[in-house]
Amino acid sequence: ASRLPQTAFTPGDSERKRSTVVVTRENDTPWIITLGAPSAVRELCKFPSKDLAERFDKAIDEAARRGDRALVVAARQGTSEEELTPIGILFLTDTLRADAKETISAMHDQGITVKMLTGDGIEIARQVSHTLGLDGVVVSREIFDDEKTLDEQFEKAGGFAEVLPKDKYTAVEEAKKTHIVAVTGDGVNDVPPIKAADVGIAVNNAVDALRSTADIVLLTNGISVIRDAIIESRKVFLRVYHYSVYRISESARLIVTISLIGLLIGNYPLTPVQIILLAVLNDLPIVSLAFDHVHTARIPASIDVRRRFILGTTYGLAGIMNSMFMLWIALSVFHLPWGQIQTLFFLKLVVSGNLLIYIAHTEERWFRYFPSWQVIASISTTQFLATAWALSGLFTTAIPIWVVAFIWIWSFFWMQITEVGKILVARFVPAKAGSPQTIVEATRRAKATA
Missing domain, CATH: 3.40.50.1000 (HAD superfamily/HAD-like)
Structure with missing residues (x-):
């Protein structure tokens, strides 16, 4: 048809599902030719015999079962698109991607x-x-x-x-x-x-x-x-969620503890240099949380604001009690000078704050689901630097090694108390569908049935 003079052309669209052209043959005889979907073209055709109509329908059905797309060509002399004669069927194969x-x-x-x-x-x-x-x-x-x-x-x-x-x-x-x-x-x-x-x-x-x-x-x-994008986005969501819980608790620990001690004692437990160094050392593990591994959610995750606030507040209260009890021990039992108490508090905030990451990064028991090696490495490095700085006395008052050992034992002990707080929240605060806790539970069930 492309070699014959065209007098009219109607392109195919989603409504017509066919293309139609009128061409002129010898002696200026017009012919109309239609190409399109079988269902659309068949309605315009007149079959010479019942057998041909049955063969036509059978060929279309077989192509559909194979997953092939069929295009029907029909034509007739004249310009009216009715009682066309079917000329042939074109079969097109559109294979599915392997993945x-x-x-x-x-x-x-x-x-x-x-x-x-x-x-x-x-x-x-x-x-x-x-x-x-x-x-x-x-x-x-x-x-x-x-x-x-x-x-x-x-x-x-x-x-x-x-x-x-x-x-x-x-x-x-x-x-x-x-x-x-x-x-x-x-x-x-x-x-x-x-x-x-x-x-x-x-x-x-x-x-x-x-x-x-x-x-x-x-x-x-x-x-x-x-x-891949869905899986990674859900991982990012859970990392941000766990970070927000950690940040709520750490902010409460630091702000409330310093404020209480300042009001009760009339002096602050950290020097300006220690506050700056504390901010720097806390940022190192926080950056590494971007590489932390989390449970891959098999359901769309959602933010459980109420439970997140309760969990973060629970961690924060545990940290405040931790600090206040330690202040009493430092003053009444150890009788340390205020300079050493400030260094003691600096080291305690670094060690306890970093140990909290082990708890806050997962809904499971902390010893059953460790952070990624990047997070563990950054936590260990930060704690080592803080310990070495407290022992050296650089720009601060040095503390003896037995006080450092006490801080580590004390921090690990309160880490377990904080873990108990997480267990109590998980037991008595209902989790919203799609929250991290329900994701962990769904992952456990999937592993159990695998």
Whole structure:
């Protein structure tokens, strides 16, 4: 047809699902030729015999079961697009990526429901859905024409076939009623649903309009990187959560302890140099928390503000009692001069504060789930430097080695009391669904059944 003079051309779109051209043959005879989806073209065809119609339908069905896409060519003399004669069927194979099934399975394991929306026929969609292992049945686009039916069947469906661009947007709005929704796509028709989604993802070969609309643009082929992004983001979430618990407790320990001692004694337990050094030494382990390993969440995590505050406050109260008892011992039992008490408090705050990381970084018992080697190395280095500085007396009053040993034993003892506080919070404060505690429990159950 491309070599013949064209007098009219109607391009295909999502509504017509076919392209139509009118060409002129010898003697200026017009012919109309149509190429498009079998369901759209068949309605315009007139089969010479019943046998040919049956063979046509059988070929289309077999192609759908194989997962092949079919395009039908039909034509007739004249310019009217009716009673066309079928000329042939083109079969196109669009193979799935090798990592597609693995990626879908990994998302299921992470508590993410995957639904497929495609403009292909329902038989092809069912074949693809079966190959990928999608949960739920595959339904045709008619479900979007009735809001009540959509509400009833949306959750049960694993895929939607023969969808129009507007149907994708409708599907996103329906899913957002009860879920956090991420959508991925590559074409202009995917712009509205990706813009409507909570997280819009453009694949590597997406059109410019879609890339500018999406929240995330993939720079590699395939969607397996989405799985990696989900896992890493959940790890980051838990690291930030544990850090916030640690920071609440450390702030309470430091501010309340210094304030109380200043009001009760009339003097402060730290010198300006010690405060500066304490801030520097505490920052080293905090930076290393970015490399800490955490339990990979198999469900979307959420912030349990109430429980986080209670947990951080519990740790903080334990630290305040720790400091006040130590002050009484230093004054009434050891009878240390104030200069040594200040050095004692500096070392105690560094050692106890760093030991708290072992407790705060996990919901499990601290000795069952150690931090990463980077965190342990930074904690050990910080504690060594603080101990050496307290013994040397550089810019401070030196303390004897027996006081240093006492501080270490004392800090380890109160570490266990703080751990008891964590156990009590876990037992008596209900955890919100998706909170770190429920994630740990879910991980334990998964390991037990593995």
